[in-house]
Amino acid sequence: MKLSRLKSILLLPLILTGISSLSHAAPYTAGDIFMGFRIDGGTQCYLINIGQASLYKSPSSSSFTVPVGNIGADLSAIFGGTWHSNAAVHWAVMGTNTNAAGTGPTAGDPNRTLYASKAETVLGTQEAPWNRGATGTQAGPASKLMGLAGAPLGYAGYAVTANSSVGVIQTSSDSASYASYQPGGTAINSGGISFAYWNPSNEGDFGSGAAGAALDLFRMQTGTSSQLGTYLGTFTITSAGVVTFSTSPPVTSTPGFAAWIAGFGLTGANAAASFDYDRDGIPNGVEYLQESSPLTPNAGGPVSSRNGANFVFTFTRSIARKTADTTTTIELGTTLGSWPVVYQVGTDTATSTPGVTIVPGSVAGTEDVKLTVPFTEAVRRFARLRVVITP
Numbered sequence: 001m002k003l004s005r006l007k008s009i010l011l012l013p014l015i016l017t018g019i020s021s022l023s024h025a026a027p028y029t030a031g032d033i034f035m036g037f038r039i040d041g042g043t044q045c046y047l048i049n050i051g052q053a054s055l056y057k058s059p060s061s062s063s064f065t066v067p068v069g070n071i072g073a074d075l076s077a078i079f080g081g082t083w084h085s086n087a088a089v090h091w092a093v094m095g096t097n098t099n100a101a102g103t104g105p106t107a108g109d110p111n112r113t114l115y116a117s118k119a120e121t122v123l124g125t126q127e128a129p130w131n132r133g134a135t136g137t138q139a140g141p142a143s144k145l146m147g148l149a150g151a152p153l154g155y156a157g158y159a160v161t162a163n164s165s166v167g168v169i170q171t172s173s174d175s176a177s178y179a180s181y182q183p184g185g186t187a188i189n190s191g192g193i194s195f196a197y198w199n200p201s202n203e204g205d206f207g208s209g210a211a212g213a214a215l216d217l218f219r220m221q222t223g224t225s226s227q228l229g230t231y232l233g234t235f236t237i238t239s240a241g242v243v244t245f246s247t248s249p250p251v252t253s254t255p256g257f258a259a260w261i262a263g264f265g266l267t268g269a270n271a272a273a274s275f276d277y278d279r280d281g282i283p284n285g286v287e288y289l290q291e292s293s294p295l296t297p298n299a300g301g302p303v304s305s306r307n308g309a310n311f312v313f314t315f316t317r318s319i320a321r322k323t324a325d326t327t328t329t330i331e332l333g334t335t336l337g338s339w340p341v342v343y344q345v346g347t348d349t350a351t352s353t354p355g356v357t358i359v360p361g362s363v364a365g366t367e368d369v370k371l372t373v374p375f376t377e378a379v380r381r382f383a384r385l386r387v388v389i390t391p
């Protein structure tokens with residue numbers, strides 16, 4: 001009896017040792033997406049699990065640091081200390097939830113939903129989204145992305161590095177390495193374009209330095225090739241390897257209000273931002289901001305309410321409509337005749353007047369703007385949303 005107990009006690013440290021070594025295996029959960037790095041002609045590449053796609057699809061903040069550990073140390077070790085200014089060093093983001101046929105969404109997405117980056121050609125200007133494809137078409141890249149994620153030759157088959165609990169260093173010539181899916185890499189699985197699908201590539205490089213590199217992230221549910229993916233946000237990286245994801249690029253490539261309103265056939269006074277052509281109470285400029293039709297009366301628009309001791313004014317806007325030609329303000333007054341108190345609504349909370357907060361909206365591609373003002377006196381208070389267009 002005593003001997004048996006002694007054996008149990010002796011076995012315990014061995015079991016713990018086993019668990020400890022297992023914890024270094026690269027962690028992968030269905031729905032995780034990846035950031036990859038490679039260098040032209042390199043024998044090694046670097047693959048990082050940046051977590052569930054939902055972190056980027058429905059981010060809890062409009063800008064956050066992606067928790068990847070000290071990847072700067074790994075990048076310097078693999079690609080040299082000047083990796084962040086080397087045009088031969090490439091990076092990209094990509095992933096899928098599953099390639100398995102079947103019913104029901106997995107990880108919150110329909111099967112074969114794809115995520116892929118596109119490098120910004122003009123820094124600060126959003127790229128046009130990748131197209132969506134039919135279920136059968138998206139099976140090709142989804143299959144390769146599952147290969148990238150899996151074991152033994154993909155991500156899950158490796159041990160993580162000492163610097164990053166989510167980073168693995170792969171042998172480029174392995175058939176499921178990150179480099180093997182890229183056109184300039186080992187090109188085992190690329191077909192000359194990224195994952196034999198994103199043409200020419202979902203990668204950017206560091207020829208303009210880390211400060212000149214940005215990757216826009218798009219989500220592509222299965223659909224038709226005439227449907228565009230959805231822009232989710234932009235990745236940037238510092239020369240120290242700190243990765244940031246932001247849903248608020250400063251400028252988008254959208255042509256702006258003039259082209260938008262002309263597209264509805266409105267001209268002259270009917271096309272003014274302050275005019276309410278369809279008489280739904282929403283001026284054309286606000287219709288633009290929330291992407292509702294200026295021709296058809298619709299519900300929506302700003303909502304004001306009282307919340308305890310605060311006056312609260314909220315509206316939802318389209319991220320794609322934060323074009324450089326718009327100036328957005330929330331104006332307050334105690335009558336409907338004058339609006340003496342003006343709050344600026346910037347591209348994010350930091351660039352707005354204090355009291356205004358901007359957070360991701362419940363629908364991808366939108367954000368919610370909220371003004372909170374304490375009631376300081378017992379008077380009526382009115383607020384309006386004003387969009388001024390500067391051609």
Ligand SMILES: [Ca+2]
Binds near residue numbers: 276280281
């Ligand atoms: Ca209207």
Ligand SMILES: [Ca+2]
Binds near residue numbers: 296
């Ligand atoms: Ca309308």
